Amino acid sequence: MNRRELLKQLGFGLTAGMVLPSLMVSCAKDDPGPEIQYDGTVAVIGGGAAGLYAADILTAKGVNVVLFEASGQLGGRVRSLRNQRDESGLPITSIADFPVEVGAEIIYGSDSVWNQIVRNLNVAEVDLDVVATDLYRLANEVKAAADWGNDSDFAAVRDFVEGLPNYSGGAVSIEAAAGVTPRAANLLNARAANTFGSTASRIGAKGLGESLAAIEHDQKRILVTRNPMQDVLVSRFAEMAKRARLNTPIVSINYSGARIVLTDGSGNQTEVDKVIVTAPLAVLKAGDIAFTPGLPGTNTAAFSQLGMDACVRVILDFKKNFWGEDTGFIWGGNLVPQYFNAGVTRSQLYRTLTATVYGVKAEQLAALGSTNAIVAILAELDEIYAGQATEFIRRDLNNNQIISFLFNWTQDPYIKGGFSYPLVNGSLESRASLSTPVQGKVFFAGEATDITGNAGTINGALASAERAVEEVVQSILNPI
Numbered sequence: 291m292n293r294r295e296l297l298k299q300l301g302f303g304l305t306a307g308m309v310l311p312s313l314m315v316s317c318a319k320d321d322p323g324p325e326i327q328y329d330g331t332v333a334v335i336g337g338g339a340a341g342l343y344a345a346d347i348l349t350a351k352g353v354n355v356v357l358f359e360a361s362g363q364l365g366g367r368v369r370s371l372r373n374q375r376d377e378s379g380l381p382i383t384s385i386a387d388f389p390v391e392v393g394a395e396i397i398y399g400s401d402s403v404w405n406q407i408v409r410n411l412n413v414a415e416v417d418l419d420v421v422a423t424d425l426y427r428l429a430n431e432v433k434a435a436a437d438w439g440n441d442s443d444f445a446a447v448r449d450f451v452e453g454l455p456n457y458s459g460g461a462v463s464i465e466a467a468a469g470v471t472p473r474a475a476n477l478l479n480a481r482a483a484n485t486f487g488s489t490a491s492r493i494g495a496k497g498l499g500e501s502l503a504a505i506e507h508d509q510k511r512i513l514v515t516r517n518p519m520q521d522v523l524v525s526r527f528a529e530m531a532k533r534a535r536l537n538t539p540i541v542s543i544n545y546s547g548a549r550i551v552l553t554d555g556s557g558n559q560t561e562v563d564k565v566i567v568t569a570p571l572a573v574l575k576a577g578d579i580a581f582t583p584g585l586p587g588t589n590t591a592a593f594s595q596l597g598m599d600a601c602v603r604v605i606l607d608f609k610k611n612f613w614g615e616d617t618g619f620i621w622g623g624n625l626v627p628q629y630f631n632a633g634v635t636r637s638q639l640y641r642t643l644t645a646t647v648y649g650v651k652a653e654q655l656a657a658l659g660s661t662n663a664i665v666a667i668l669a670e671l672d673e674i675y676a677g678q679a680t681e682f683i684r685r686d687l688n689n690n691q692i693i694s695f696l697f698n699w700t701q702d703p704y705i706k707g708g709f710s711y712p713l714v715n716g717s718l719e720s721r722a723s724l725s726t727p728v729q730g731k732v733f734f735a736g737e738a739t740d741i742t743g744n745a746g747t748i749n750g751a752l753a754s755a756e757r758a759v760e761e762v763v764q765s766i767l768n769p770i
């Protein structure tokens with residue numbers, strides 16, 4: 291039985307439940323102490339969704355936790371524009387009159403673990419598919435699905451995407467598996483690749499199909515209407531925020547001795563007994579955290595089966611909405627596969643578009659440099675909307691500069707890209723291997739290690755935290 295099958299048998303990967311039933315056995319009826327009796331300390335590396343949740347569950351169980359975050363803020367890839375600073379360190383004055391996201395912007399699944407948390411906080415949200423309609427581009431035409439009717443290229447992409455969970459073909463790329471006409475190539479790339487973190491020539495159809503088939507939550511897409519997503523996440527884990535050591539990148543983890551020695555970027559050392567590493571896949575692959583001894587081949591073999599590519603998010607504000615107030619996403623651009631009408635139901639103005647690009651196209655966009663990238667995006671929108679993008683883009687009244695924000699996630703030294711995806715030879719088993727605990731001391735969480743089919747999302751990060759915590763607890767209850 292492989293590791294994934296074993297985890298599934300233990301209950302991981304079936305539901306991302308909020309309770310860890312097997313832990314209850316350690317709690318004697320009259321025991322006034324914490325659920326887990328443990329004198330040691332568990333370090334959590336990374337203060338994104340996975341790290342915050344893992345630290346929170348462990349703390350709730352009475353385990354002493356210390357959380358290290360490399361950057362100056364918590365949230366990781368859940369990052370809102372309002373909380374960012376410009377190059378001179380000044381807070382970014384909001385582009386729009388509503389929260390705009392630099393990272394995650396959609397909650398997947400109304401019954402998902404992340405949406406349960408958001409609902410518990412009573413945060414205002416809407417079902418995107420009720421309030422908005424997605425548009426799809428083929429050549430220079432943009433239309434809703436219903437208006438494409440029986441167009442054979444549109445149908446080919448739609449049918450391929452809908453059939454992905456049942457994919458039974460070979461271990462080839464999305465591009466090879468779909469085999470669509472050149473006219474449909476950009477739409478395929480947008481719908482079946484960009485939305486999953488890369489490009490159609492890079493993502494493996496088998497691994498992606500397997501993941502999509504494993505998802506258990508519904509297909510609803512939820513939008514938080516008034517609150518920045520990062521504030522929602524950090525507020526839920528406010529207790530962890532108080533304990534987190536910010537600006538503390540861990541550069542080495544030496545687990546060769548009885549205790550684990552963590553060294554941060556300033557050379558300070560901290561001794562702990564167990565560590566959960568939640569740093570993104572690209573950070574692990576780059577070797578930015580040195581492990582002593584080196585990680586076993588079981589873990590590192592997954593590096594050649596899972597990818598994490600370049601990612602750029604651009605926020606553009608216009609004086610006029612020319613793409614439709616009730617538009618949701620606009621899929622299928624050549625330069626930008628995926629635009630989002632970020633103001634939908636959040637603003638009376640609806641005049642902001644976000645552009646999200648992964649993989650090869652993100653590399654190409656980033657290579658243009660910020661200014662040229664924005665000009666190129668406006669030119670692409672002009673092609674569809676008869677010059678209105680350049681005409682109506684908002685400009686600074688003092689210097690006529692375009693008001694926009696481009697965030698290159700690849701250049702964030704502690705993220706280094708978008709999110710993980712299966713390469714042609716990648717599978718859920720690759721993710722299970724990546725997260726294999728090492729000597730009962732080193733554990734792995736984070737979206738790339740999710741085996742519930744939700745990798746690349748906040749749900750995946752949270753589910754991985756539950757799994758890693760359970761593994762830590764089992765290692766405490768049943769030491770090697």
Ligand SMILES: Cc1cc2nc3c(=O)[nH]c(=O)nc-3n(C[C@H](O)[C@H](O)[C@H](O)COP(=O)(O)OP(=O)(O)OC[C@H]3O[C@@H](n4cnc5c(N)ncnc54)[C@H](O)[C@@H]3O)c2cc1C
Pocket residue numbers: 335336337338339340341358359360361364365366367368392393394395396397398538539540541568569570573578579601602603646699704705707708709735736737738745746747748749750751
């Ligand atoms: C542009 C973009 C759009 C997205 N859109 C969506 C969406 O709409 N919906 C959705 O559900 N998901 C979306 N995602 C994915 C989602 O954001 C991630 O899957 C999720 O937030 C990952 O959480 P994590 O805890 O695994 O990793 P992260 O959030 O990346 O957290 C890891 C943390 O580790 C820190 N770190 C790294 N190295 C070190 C070190 N050496 N020492 C200490 N700390 C370190 C990092 O600074 C970071 O804070 C999007 C991602 C991106 C980039």
